[in-house]
Amino acid sequence: MRCVTTNRDKYVKYINPRRGYADPRYLNVNPIQRGGILTEEAKAALLEWCDGYSVCDFCPPQTPRLDKIANPPISEFYRDLAEFLGMDEARVVTRCREAKFITFKMLGKAGDYVVLDSLAHYSSYLAAELSGLRVKEVPNSGYPYYKVNPEDYALKIEEVIKETGKPPALALITHVDYLYGNMVEASKIAEICHQYEVPVVLNAAYTAGVSPVNGKELNVDVVVSSGHKSWAACAPTGILAMNEEAAGRILKPSAIEGDVTRRSFKFKEVALLGCTVMGAPLVSLMASFPYVAKRVQRWSEEVEKARYVVEQLERIDGFRQLGLRPKMHTLIHMESASLYEVSRKHKRRGYFLYDELKSRYIVGIQPGLTKHFKFNVYGLSWDQVKHLVRSFHEIAEKYGIEVR
Amino acid sequence: MRCVTTNRDKYVKYINPRRGYADPRYLNVNPIQRGGILTEEAKAALLEWCDGYSVCDFCPPQTPRLDKIANPPISEFYRDLAEFLGMDEARVVTRCREAKFITFKMLGKAGDYVVLDSLAHYSSYLAAELSGLRVKEVPNSGYPYYKVNPEDYALKIEEVIKETGKPPALALITHVDYLYGNMVEASKIAEICHQYEVPVVLNAAYTAGVSPVNGKELNVDVVVSSGHKSWAACAPTGILAMNEEAAGRILKPSAIEGDVTRRSFKFKEVALLGCTVMGAPLVSLMASFPYVAKRVQRWSEEVEKARYVVEQLERIDGFRQLGLRPKMHTLIHMESASLYEVSRKHKRRGYFLYDELKSRYIVGIQPGLTKHFKFNVYGLSWDQVKHLVRSFHEIAEKYGIEVR
Numbered sequence: 001m002r003c004v005t006t007n008r009d010k011y012v013k014y015i016n017p018r019r020g021y022a023d024p025r026y027l028n029v030n031p032i033q034r035g036g037i038l039t040e041e042a043k044a045a046l047l048e049w050c051d052g053y054s055v056c057d058f059c060p061p062q063t064p065r066l067d068k069i070a071n072p073p074i075s076e077f078y079r080d081l082a083e084f085l086g087m088d089e090a091r092v093v094t095r096c097r098e099a100k101f102i103t104f105k106m107l108g109k110a111g112d113y114v115v116l117d118s119l120a121h122y123s124s125y126l127a128a129e130l131s132g133l134r135v136k137e138v139p140n141s142g143y144p145y146y147k148v149n150p151e152d153y154a155l156k157i158e159e160v161i162k163e164t165g166k167p168p169a170l171a172l173i174t175h176v177d178y179l180y181g182n183m184v185e186a187s188k189i190a191e192i193c194h195q196y197e198v199p200v201v202l203n204a205a206y207t208a209g210v211s212p213v214n215g216k217e218l219n220v221d222v223v224v225s226s227g228h229k230s231w232a233a234c235a236p237t238g239i240l241a242m243n244e245e246a247a248g249r250i251l252k253p254s255a256i257e258g259d260v261t262r263r264s265f266k267f268k269e270v271a272l273l274g275c276t277v278m279g280a281p282l283v284s285l286m287a288s289f290p291y292v293a294k295r296v297q298r299w300s301e302e303v304e305k306a307r308y309v310v311e312q313l314e315r316i317d318g319f320r321q322l323g324l325r326p327k328m329h330t331l332i333h334m335e336s337a338s339l340y341e342v343s344r345k346h347k348r349r350g351y352f353l354y355d356e357l358k359s360r361y362i363v364g365i366q367p368g369l370t371k372h373f374k375f376n377v378y379g380l381s382w383d384q385v386k387h388l389v390r391s392f393h394e395i396a397e398k399y400g401i402e403v404r
Numbered sequence: 405m406r407c408v409t410t411n412r413d414k415y416v417k418y419i420n421p422r423r424g425y426a427d428p429r430y431l432n433v434n435p436i437q438r439g440g441i442l443t444e445e446a447k448a449a450l451l452e453w454c455d456g457y458s459v460c461d462f463c464p465p466q467t468p469r470l471d472k473i474a475n476p477p478i479s480e481f482y483r484d485l486a487e488f489l490g491m492d493e494a495r496v497v498t499r500c501r502e503a504k505f506i507t508f509k510m511l512g513k514a515g516d517y518v519v520l521d522s523l524a525h526y527s528s529y530l531a532a533e534l535s536g537l538r539v540k541e542v543p544n545s546g547y548p549y550y551k552v553n554p555e556d557y558a559l560k561i562e563e564v565i566k567e568t569g570k571p572p573a574l575a576l577i578t579h580v581d582y583l584y585g586n587m588v589e590a591s592k593i594a595e596i597c598h599q600y601e602v603p604v605v606l607n608a609a610y611t612a613g614v615s616p617v618n619g620k621e622l623n624v625d626v627v628v629s630s631g632h633k634s635w636a637a638c639a640p641t642g643i644l645a646m647n648e649e650a651a652g653r654i655l656k657p658s659a660i661e662g663d664v665t666r667r668s669f670k671f672k673e674v675a676l677l678g679c680t681v682m683g684a685p686l687v688s689l690m691a692s693f694p695y696v697a698k699r700v701q702r703w704s705e706e707v708e709k710a711r712y713v714v715e716q717l718e719r720i721d722g723f724r725q726l727g728l729r730p731k732m733h734t735l736i737h738m739e740s741a742s743l744y745e746v747s748r749k750h751k752r753r754g755y756f757l758y759d760e761l762k763s764r765y766i767v768g769i770q771p772g773l774t775k776h777f778k779f780n781v782y783g784l785s786w787d788q789v790k791h792l793v794r795s796f797h798e799i800a801e802k803y804g805i806e807v808r
C-alpha cells in the first residue's frame with residue numbers, strides 16, 4: 001500500500017470545512033445552488049441514514065425494490081411525488097440527466113431523432129448520444145431575447161419526417177433554460193408535438209421543486225427534474241415522473257435470462273438497473289418534500305424579487321438583462337458592458353468583480369466574468385435582495401459608472 | 405396543491421429516527437451493510453457538503469468536469485483511487501451497477517455477448533440487458549460448494565465463438581459473490597479470457613475497500629466496486645477503475661453536435677453523462693478513503709473472525725456453512741436445518757429466529773428465514789463476534805438443539 005494510507009490530513013484538510021461557502025454570512029447566488037439548500041429536517045435525516053445503503057435494511061424480501069419500501073415511506077413518497085407533479089408514476093433516479101437518458105433509451109430506438117430546443121442543457125445532448133439518438137434543434141431568436149418559438153417544433157418535426165419518413169421518437173422541452181432563465185410555453189409546444197403523436201418530455205430541472213409544475217396541465221408525457229438543483233436535496237438525485245402510458249414503456253421489467261441457471265429478474269425495472277438512490281440523498285429529498293411542496297406556492301414572490309433586481313441593476317449604466325422580459329424565473333443573465341470596461345484597466349482584470357462581491361459576502365458569480373454573468377435570486381430574503389442590489393450599485397459608483 | 409403540503413409529520417415521523425438500526429447497541433450483520441458504515445470524518449464532511457451540488461461551486465470554468473475539481477481534492481482522489489486499485493484511471497459513478505453498465509455499453513455492441521459467472525449479482529444481468537448485450541453463464545458446482553471453475557470460462561467463450569464467429573465483447577468475474585461469499589481465482593480466469601483477447605471486468609463490490617485488491621496483479625482490465633457497500637461511503641457511489649486501454653474506450657468524449665447551434669461537448673465523457681456524484685456521497689467516500697486504505701491491510705484478521713464464527717456455529721447440530729471452505733471472505737451462508745425444524749412448530753414460524761436475535765441486539769439476518777441464512781461479520785470486534793456466537797448457542801440450547 002502507498003502514501004494514501006498515511007496521508008489522512010491531505011483529505012481532511014480540504015474536505016472539511018467548505019470555506020466561505022458554508023458560512024451563513026455569505027450569499028451564494030450560483031444559478032445551480034439556490035434551490036438545493038437543505039432543510040434542517042433533511043440534515044437531520046441525512047445523519048440518521050448516512051450509512052451505506054441504509055434504507056435497504058427495510059426492503060421487503062418478497063418485492064425487493066426501492067419503491068416498495070414502506071418504512072421509511074419511500075413507496076408513499078413516490079405516489080405523493082407523482083401526484084404533486086400531476087403525473088401517474090414517479091421514481092427517484094440518480095440525476096435529472098439519468099432521467100433523460102432512461103426516457104430517451106426506453107422511448108427511442110438507436111438512430112431515432114429527438115427534437116429539442118437550442119437552449120437545452122448539454123446533458124440533454126449527452127443523454128441522447130448515450131441512447132444512440134440523434135438531435136434536431138429548435139432554433140431561438142438569438143440576442144437579446146433568445147426566444148424559442150413553439151411553432152418551430154413543428155418545423156423540426158416536419159424536417160425529421162422528411163428525412164426519415166417518420167416523426168422523431170420524442171421531443172424535449174427545456175421548461176426554463178440554464179443560460180437565460182427563459183420560460184417556454186410548454187403546453188403550446190406539447191400540443192404541437194402531440195399533433196404528430198410525438199411524446200413530450202419536460203425538463204423541469206429549474207422549475208419543479210421551486211415553482212408549481214403540473215405535467216397533466218402542461219399536457220406532457222414525462223417530467224424530469226433535479227433534486228439537488230431544485231428540491232432541497234443532496235446530489236445525486238433526479239426525478240422521473242410519467243403518465244401511465246409512458247411509465248408502461250419506461251419502467252419495463254427485465255426480460256434477460258441466464259442460459260445455465262435460467263435465473264430471471266422480472267420484478268426489476270431494467271432501465272433503473274433495479275434500484276437507484278439507496279440511501280442518504282433520497283432520504284434528504286423526502287425529508288425536504290413537505291417544505292418544497294409548500295414553497296412552490298410562494299413562487300410569485302420569488303419572481304417579484306427577480307424583477308426588482310433586474311429593474312434596480314438596469315439603473316447601472318451599461319447593464320441590460322438578457323433573455324425574455326419581464327422575468328418569469330429567478331435565474332438572471334445580465335449584460336454589463338461598463339464592468340467589462342473597468343476590467344480592461346484593472347490589475348485583477350475580470351476578477352475585480354469577484355473580489356468586490358466577495359468582500360461584500362456575495363459569491364457564486366463565475367470568477368473572472370464581467371461582460372455578462374448569471375445568477376439566481378431564488379430564496380433570498382428581501383434584505384438579501386437589497387444587499388445584492390446595493391452591492392452592485394456601490395461597486396458601479398466606486399469605479400465611476402453612473403447609477404441612474 | 406394537496407395533502408403533502410401540510411402533512412409534514414408523516415415524513416418526519418418515519419424518516420427520523422432510523423429505529424433500532426442506528427442504535428449503537430445493535431449489531432447489523434446484513435451482508436450488504438458491514439462495509440458501508442461511515443467514519444466520523446465522513447459524517448462531518450457530509451454535513452459540510454450536504455447542500456445540492458456543493459462541490460460544483462469549485463468546478464474550474466475552463467475544464468468543467470467533476471474529476472477536474474482540485475479543491476476539494478477530487479482530481480487527486482481519483483488518481484489515488486486508481487493507484488490504490490492498481491489501475492491507470494478511476495472515476496466515481498453513481499453505483500457499481502452503473503459502472504458495469506458504462507463498461508458493457510462502451511466495450512460492447514448491441515447483440516454482443518458477455519460471459520459471466522452464474523453467481524453474478526442480478527445487477528450484472530440488468531447492466532448487460534440495458535446495454536443490449538446477451539449473457540452466457542459460467543456454471544458453478546452447485547450444492548454445497550457452488551464453486552466456479554476458471555477453465556469453464558474458456559468453454560463459454562468457445563461456445564460464443566461457435567455461435568457468433570467471434571469472442572464475447574467481455575467477461576465479468578464476480579470476485580466474491582453475494583450469495584455464498586465465495587472468492588474466485590480472478591487472475592487465473594483473467595489469464596484464460598486474455599488468451600482469447602477478451603477484456604475482463606472484475607466486480608469487486610464485496611472485496612475492494614475491505615480487502616486488498618490490485619487490478620494489475622489480478623491482470624484485469626476494469627475493476628468496479630460499490631462505495632456504499634465496501635468503502636464506508638453513502639449510497640449512491642460506484643467505483644470504476646480502468647487500465648489505460650480500457651479507459652480510452654470507456655471514457656470516450658462526447659461527439660454529438662447540434663444541427664443548428666453547432667454546439668458540441670467534446671470535453672464531456674459521454675457514458676458518464678458529463679458528471680456523476682456531484683456532492684455529499686462523493687465527499688463521504690473521499691473523507692473515509694484514508695481509513696479504508698488502511699483497513700484493507702487488516703483483512704486477514706477479518707477472515708480469521710469469519711472462520712472462527714463458522715467453526716463455532718457448526719458446533720450446533722444441523723448447521724453447515726455453504727460455499728467454499730475454508731472461508732476467504734466475511735460473508736457467510738449458513739444452512740441450519742435444526743432451526744427450520746423449530747420454526748415448523750413455533751407460533752411465530754420462521755420469525756422466531758429474528759425475534760430471538762433482535763432481543764440480543766442482533767439485526768440484519770432476513771426476517772422469516774431459518775432453513776439457511778446469510779450474514780457478514782466484517783468489522784465486528786472480537787467481543788461482538790463472541791456475542792454473535794454465544795447468541796446462536798443460547799438460541800439453539802433454548803430450543804433443545806445440541807451444541808457440541
